[in-house]
Amino acid sequence: MPKLLTTASVLMCPHGGTVQIASQNTVTKATTPVALATDTFTIVGCPFFLGVPPHPCVRVEWQVTTQKVTIDGNAALNEASVGLCMAVDNAPQGTVLITSTQMKVDGL
Secondary structure, X not given: OOEEOEOXXXXXXXXXXXXXXXXXXXXXXXXXXXXXXXOEEEEEOOOOXXXXXXXXXXXXXXXXXXXXXXXXXXXXXXXXXXEEEEEOOOOEEEEOEEEEOOOOOEXX
């Protein structure tokens, strides 16, 4: 069963940019909030500058979330969730890479 994501999980864009998670969620695991699809996922340091204008990844838009875990009516995220990294002009740049998460709580 996939592990739930928290604000301490490490996510990256396909070009190496770092995803920063901002959450107002009060449900925590190991003192860090569980990540929700409605949270803000900002990408910093994406080096993708192919073409004019440049198209670095700036945010994550979640396409697939947990099937059964919700918090205050908002879908939680787990290792199987699928998010698209988006440029400032809303052009999809690839899927987000989930590189690490907490290891104790599963969630479908």
